[in-house]
Amino acid sequence: MHVDYQSLRFEYRRSPDQSSLQVVRHAVVVVGAGPVGLATAIDLAQSGLRVLLLDDDSSLSTGSRAICFAKRTLEIFDRLGCGDAMVEKGVTWNRGRVFHRDHPVYSFDLLPEGGHERPAFVNLQQYYVEGFLLDRARALPDLEIRWRNKVTAVEPGEAGVGLLVETPEGEYRILADYLIAADGARSPIRRALGLESKGRTFRDRFLIADVRMKADFPAERWFWFDPPFHPNQSVLLHSQPDGVWRIDFQLGWDADPEAERAPERVITRVRALLGENAAFDLEWVSVYTFSCLRMARFRHGRVIFAGDAAHGVSPFGARGANSGVQDAENIAWKLALVLRGEAPATLLDSYDDERVAAADENILNSTRSTDFITPKNEASRAFRDATLDLARDCAFARRLVNSGRLSLPSTYRASPLNTADTDDFAGTMMPGAPALDAPLMREGAPNWLLRRLGGGFVLLHFGEAPPPVPETLPPLRLVNVTPDEDAEGVAARRYDALPGTTYLIRPDQHVCARWRRFDPEAICAALDRAVGRA
Amino acid sequence: MLNTEPNIASPDDFYEALLSIHQGLAPEQSRQVDARLILLLCNHIGDLSVLREAMARARRGIEPDGIDNTIAART
Numbered sequence: 001m002h003v004d005y006q007s008l009r010f011e012y013r014r015s016p017d018q019s020s021l022q023v024v025r026h027a028v029v030v031v032g033a034g035p036v037g038l039a040t041a042i043d044l045a046q047s048g049l050r051v052l053l054l055d056d057d058s059s060l061s062t063g064s065r066a067i068c069f070a071k072r073t074l075e076i077f078d079r080l081g082c083g084d085a086m087v088e089k090g091v092t093w094n095r096g097r098v099f100h101r102d103h104p105v106y107s108f109d110l111l112p113e114g115g116h117e118r119p120a121f122v123n124l125q126q127y128y129v130e131g132f133l134l135d136r137a138r139a140l141p142d143l144e145i146r147w148r149n150k151v152t153a154v155e156p157g158e159a160g161v162g163l164l165v166e167t168p169e170g171e172y173r174i175l176a177d178y179l180i181a182a183d184g185a186r187s188p189i190r191r192a193l194g195l196e197s198k199g200r201t202f203r204d205r206f207l208i209a210d211v212r213m214k215a216d217f218p219a220e221r222w223f224w225f226d227p228p229f230h231p232n233q234s235v236l237l238h239s240q241p242d243g244v245w246r247i248d249f250q251l252g253w254d255a256d257p258e259a260e261r262a263p264e265r266v267i268t269r270v271r272a273l274l275g276e277n278a279a280f281d282l283e284w285v286s287v288y289t290f291s292c293l294r295m296a297r298f299r300h301g302r303v304i305f306a307g308d309a310a311h312g313v314s315p316f317g318a319r320g321a322n323s324g325v326q327d328a329e330n331i332a333w334k335l336a337l338v339l340r341g342e343a344p345a346t347l348l349d350s351y352d353d354e355r356v357a358a359a360d361e362n363i364l365n366s367t368r369s370t371d372f373i374t375p376k377n378e379a380s381r382a383f384r385d386a387t388l389d390l391a392r393d394c395a396f397a398r399r400l401v402n403s404g405r406l407s408l409p410s411t412y413r414a415s416p417l418n419t420a421d422t423d424d425f426a427g428t429m430m431p432g433a434p435a436l437d438a439p440l441m442r443e444g445a446p447n448w449l450l451r452r453l454g455g456g457f458v459l460l461h462f463g464e465a466p467p468p469v470p471e472t473l474p475p476l477r478l479v480n481v482t483p484d485e486d487a488e489g490v491a492a493r494r495y496d497a498l499p500g501t502t503y504l505i506r507p508d509q510h511v512c513a514r515w516r517r518f519d520p521e522a523i524c525a526a527l528d529r530a531v532g533r534a
Numbered sequence: 535m536l537n538t539e540p541n542i543a544s545p546d547d548f549y550e551a552l553l554s555i556h557q558g559l560a561p562e563q564s565r566q567v568d569a570r571l572i573l574l575l576c577n578h579i580g581d582l583s584v585l586r587e588a589m590a591r592a593r594r595g596i597e598p599d600g601i602d603n604t605i606a607a608r609t
């Protein structure tokens with residue numbers, strides 16, 4: 001069934017909170033029904049908490065915003081119960097090509113190895129992503145969404161956060177044990193608390209056009225430096241569902257954003273790329289300037305910032321929404337444990353430790369790409385041009401060409417929740433790493449490792465049979481992978497596993513500890529550490 | 535470690551070759567040649583710690599007198 005998610009309008013409904021004589025208290029209030037707020041609310045509600053989600057608007061995202069959703073994000077969406085819809089609708093792609101002037105210089109395959117359920121990327125308009133998340137959110141009885149509820153004041157306190165909410169029928173107050181501010185790049189909550197997001201703005205402008213057309217370009221990411229049809233600037237072409245194509249034209253700092261938006265002007269630029277006789281319709285056009293910035297800290301007592309409210313990156317690398325969804329899953333399990341009294345509130349500080357480090361990684365990557373695409377001085381330009389020239393016949397230079405290093409999840413190497421290895425291990429599945437997928441067989445049918453892990457703390461054990469679990473161990477789910485199930489040995493290879501190898505995996509599917517044998521005492525200690533009790 | 539002891543067998547030949555690739559070039563063209571040359575040599579050396587040492591020596595004593603094309607952002 002096709003739903004035009006862009007045109008959906010959601011009704012404002014009066015809540016009993018608005019007539020209550022006493023200010024009503026909620027365990028968690030999430031502000032902002034963008035991808036990050038929706039993902040956070042779903043994750044919390046799935047773990048059995050009641051969640052209130054407020055949004056000032058009555059519609060989903062419109063126009064040209066995020067399109068590239070990365071493998072890890074899709075795996076998170078799987079856990080949130082809406083990954084299949086995203087992948088079915090999305091355009092799957094793994095390959096990127098880079099051109100300089102009129103010749104190809106470089107191409108890359110983002111997922112050169114098999115054995116992953118999800119592709120490196122799908123392209124999907126942000127309104128679909130939000131739409132599928134919303135469909136899932138609406139199926140959760142513990143999740144209440146209030147549209148046209150705008151948070152206008154925030155009073156953080158020791159015991160809770162007071163909120164003033166404006167609606168078409170006037171204002172009302174509520175209290176929250178915890179407030180997740182996923183209210184976007186301009187974050188009114190950040191401003192209300194007198195906090196700042198700081199960084200650099202790149203002196204450049206980009207025309208982002210979504211064009212509907214029939215075209216036989218392959219589903220790949222094509223990036224041109226200085227092409228004949230748009231000299232001295234770069235162009236990016238990407239395919240989206242419903243025959244829509246995303247075209248980014250770099251314009252330079254001196255371009256007039258108003259004039260550039262004029263349809264005649266855009267059509268001329270698109271024609272230059274597609275040919276004089278190309279038939280297409282403009283879906284949406286905007287002109288952007290990009291920045292890389294973040295807040296100094298994301299947790300401020302009972303107010304926690306996530307997504308664009310906490311950090312921003314240029315889109316080259318598709319790290320905005322992708323990293324925001326990782327914020328969401330990082331905070332969700334921690335907050336759920338704290339609210340259920342199963343972990344101390346200081347566990348929430350590890351959100352700061354882990355996600356600030358992740359934001360820095362994303363900002364670093366995004367800044368490097370933008371420095372390549374938008375040289376910031378004469379020397380950057382000279383080296384950029386030299387790199388592109390050498391890339392034609394020198395393999396090393398191709399590795400330097402940077403049109404965007406595409407979003408990968410962070411490994412929380414320095415996280416206080418990790419237990420350091422005491423046994424010898426090779427490979428990438430170190431404490432702090434996001435668990436890798438692998439193909440398994442189960443009762444004769446294909447099955448995927450990450451699906452088996454699911455949510456919650458999990459012990460992943462490799463062996464013929466699950467180990468006997470002593471009563472002293474807290475009730476943990478145990479996933480045992482037998483050599484038969486791992487017929488191709490991919491899981492054992494990716495986890496450097498031998499019979500007896502045991503991993504403790506967090507609810508967000510990051511590794512927190514691993515051993516060569518099943519050691520209940522070590523597991524208890526690692527679990528304590530992972531919930532901030534060490 | 536960066537080798538700053540003599541390492542080129544015939545220094546005058548080297549120096550002449552270096553200048554000759556710039557012969558007749560406009561400053562922007564020379565800039566292009568130099569940039570390519572630096573990239574080729576850096577890749578040949580490969581060792582990032584050596585490269586950083588060389589970069590630091592090259593940069594020594596030069597007070598910045600230009601502007602980078604970014605603006606401080608604060609929201």
Ligand SMILES: Cc1cc2nc3c(=O)[nH]c(=O)nc-3n(C[C@H](O)[C@H](O)[C@H](O)COP(=O)(O)OP(=O)(O)OC[C@H]3O[C@@H](n4cnc5c(N)ncnc54)[C@H](O)[C@@H]3O)c2cc1C
Nearest residue numbers: 032034035036056066067068151183184307308320321322
């Ligand atoms: C051209 C472009 C291309 C991009 N491409 C990609 C890409 O390919 N991949 C990628 O991962 N990212 C991409 N991004 C970034 C991505 O769009 C953002 O990172 C993402 O939307 C952030 O989600 P969010 O939920 O944090 O914020 P938003 O999506 O901005 O949502 C914030 C929500 O909060 C609501 N709100 C605000 N104030 C209040 C208030 N006072 N009370 C109640 N509600 C409020 C808003 O109505 C909104 O619904 C791109 C961005 C641009 C501009």
